[in-house]
Amino acid sequence: MIYKQFKDKKLSLLGMGNMRLPTKEVDGAKVIDWEKGREIIDYAYNNGINYFDTAFRYHGGESELFVGDALSKYPRDTWYIASKFPGHMMKFEGHKLGFKGYLSNFHCDTPADVFNEQLEKCKVDHFDFYLLHNLCESAYDFYTNEELGVVEYFKKMRDEGKITHLGFSSHGRADTIDKFLTKYEGVFEFVQIQLNYLDAKLQDAMSKYKVIWEKHGIPVIVMEPVRGGRLINLPQKSAEQLKAVAPDATAASWAFRYFQNLPGVQVVLSGMTTMEQIVENVDIFSKENPLSDIELKTLDEIVNDMLKLVPCTGCRYCTEECPMGLDIPKLIAIYNEVKNDGDMLSFNMDVNKDEENPARCIGCGACSSICPQSIDIPSIMSEFADILAKK
Numbered sequence: 001m002i003y004k005q006f007k008d009k010k011l012s013l014l015g016m017g018n019m020r021l022p023t024k025e026v027d028g029a030k031v032i033d034w035e036k037g038r039e040i041i042d043y044a045y046n047n048g049i050n051y052f053d054t055a056f057r058y059h060g061g062e063s064e065l066f067v068g069d070a071l072s073k074y075p076r077d078t079w080y081i082a083s084k085f086p087g088h089m090m091k092f093e094g095h096k097l098g099f100k101g102y103l104s105n106f107h108c109d110t111p112a113d114v115f116n117e118q119l120e121k122c123k124v125d126h127f128d129f130y131l132l133h134n135l136c137e138s139a140y141d142f143y144t145n146e147e148l149g150v151v152e153y154f155k156k157m158r159d160e161g162k163i164t165h166l167g168f169s170s171h172g173r174a175d176t177i178d179k180f181l182t183k184y185e186g187v188f189e190f191v192q193i194q195l196n197y198l199d200a201k202l203q204d205a206m207s208k209y210k211v212i213w214e215k216h217g218i219p220v221i222v223m224e225p226v227r228g229g230r231l232i233n234l235p236q237k238s239a240e241q242l243k244a245v246a247p248d249a250t251a252a253s254w255a256f257r258y259f260q261n262l263p264g265v266q267v268v269l270s271g272m273t274t275m276e277q278i279v280e281n282v283d284i285f286s287k288e289n290p291l292s293d294i295e296l297k298t299l300d301e302i303v304n305d306m307l308k309l310v311p312c313t314g315c316r317y318c319t320e321e322c323p324m325g326l327d328i329p330k331l332i333a334i335y336n337e338v339k340n341d342g343d344m345l346s347f348n349m350d351v352n353k354d355e356e357n358p359a360r361c362i363g364c365g366a367c368s369s370i371c372p373q374s375i376d377i378p379s380i381m382s383e384f385a386d387i388l389a390k391k
């Protein structure tokens with residue numbers, strides 16, 4: 001395992017994300033498959049991964065419970081746990097704190113209510129890493145509200161030893177991240193952003209990396225390194241281009257080795273669902289092997305083709321909001337394939353199923369307002385429905 005120094009800690013370059021753990025159905029509900037999940041965590045730990053990332057509502061709140069429990073059998077000073085404060089899903093109105101959107105059924109009076117519950121769920125007395133979740137344009141005023149004092153509260157928690165390192169994650173623009181880091185200079189020690197060789201251009205993520213690492217000198221933690229699997233299941237033409245340069249290399253190895261070319265990347269979080277994935281990923285991160293100039297040029301070429309695709313990561317936040325129960329990420333994945341490869345006859349799609357019929361979209365926009373990628377989902381559903389109608 002490759003390790004990189006972070007202050008007094010050596011962090012594994014590959015970190016374990018816990019938002020895509022294996023699941024199973026119990027009484028019609030999708031829950032974490034604890035047995036399979038434990039196998040993955042055990043393999044991760046025993047093969048040198050020491051950074052485990054979770055958040056308040058990953059897997060409907062079950063991720064924190066699972067990760068804390070799965071790690072608790074190992075000595076506390078041999079692993080690091082990171083969780084996040086869900087401010088991006090909160091509001092502060094009329095001097096009152098509350099949740100919004102798909103979390104509106106939850107209640108809290110102060111940030112401490114949420115934080116203490118998280119410590120308890122994770123079975124820890126401190127978080128090694130703690131983040132404000134998704135500092136972005138729509139959450140900026142919330143996080144900087146002085147009466148509420150979110151940043152001040154978590155600085156206090158760090159002073160009291162309940163947080164060792166404080167950071168934030170962001171799907172926001174580079175200038176928003178810059179403004180926040182400048183306002184709170186010296187407060188945040190790391191920033192987590194969505195970065196991969198496609199988003200470097202598609203979401204202007206390289207500008208964010210430069211602001212965080214080159215301007216502010218703060219290490220970057222990467223999320224979505226394979227774009228929710230999109231960079232594993234590449235369009236045929238792109239996959240062939242990579243094979244022509246390196247016949248034995250997997251798509252995952254291209255995506256992960258990319259980060260070895262970026263000195264500011266501290267940890268690459270991968271949300272691993274199967275044993276096969278973690279075994280392959282641990283192997284990729286077992287040795288230093290940055291991309292060559294020719295390999296970087298090849299990635300640049302395939303990115304230019306892929307820029308036409310809708311940038312869905314499959315996070316499924318939108319599906320919790322859709323009143324029509326549409327399987328939006330599945331429909332977008334098929335839409336991307338249709339747009340990219342033209343033919344859709346081979347796709348596993350059944351418009352007779354309510355959740356797979358984009359024509360059922362009523363254009364309410366509830367999905368787009370929650371989508372971290374700011375995708376105009378109603379327009380895509382409408383266009384996809386038109387394409388289907390003409391088939």
Ligand code: SF4
Pocket residue numbers: 321322323324325326328360361362363364365366367368377378381
């Ligand atoms: S706009 Fe369409 S896809 Fe989005 S939440 Fe409304 S019905 Fe669902």
Ligand code: SF4
Pocket residue numbers: 311312313314315316317318319328329332370371372373374375377
């Ligand atoms: S459309 Fe947006 S919210 Fe829905 S799964 Fe894709 S990235 Fe996530």
